[in-house]
Amino acid sequence: MEFDPDKVEDFLALFEEVKDKIATQQGCTHVELCEDAIQDNVYFTFSIWDREEDLENYRKSDLFKKTWARTKVLFCARPQAFSLMERVS
Numbered sequence: 001m002e003f004d005p006d007k008v009e010d011f012l013a014l015f016e017e018v019k020d021k022i023a024t025q026q027g028c029t030h031v032e033l034c035e036d037a038i039q040d041n042v043y044f045t046f047s048i049w050d051r052e053e054d055l056e057n058y059r060k061s062d063l064f065k066k067t068w069a070r071t072k073v074l075f076c077a078r079p080q081a082f083s084l085m086e087r088v089s
Contacts, residue, residue, distance in 0.1 A: 004041070005040075008041050008043075014067070015033050022047065025054070026054055029049070030048035032046050
């Protein structure tokens with residue numbers, strides 16, 4: 001997520017406010033925030049979910065809708081989201 005540089009602190013405060021609430025959603029086993037090594041206004045959230053269904057249920061929740069509404073106004077570029085699967089060798 002690329003934020004307006006003047007709004008990075010707003011995002012960090014919002015993430016701090018909601019991270020524990022996200023972590024307690026059913027099926028969520030991990031939530032963290034990573035900062036880009038070069039651009040100080042680019043961040044990545046990384047979460048681990050037991051099942052795809054758990055993530056989808058979170059995306060339909062009031063918590064997500066309210067958090068997303070407050071987050072998207074802080075962007076200066078279109079956000080991207082990726083769903084990954086662990087590769088088993």
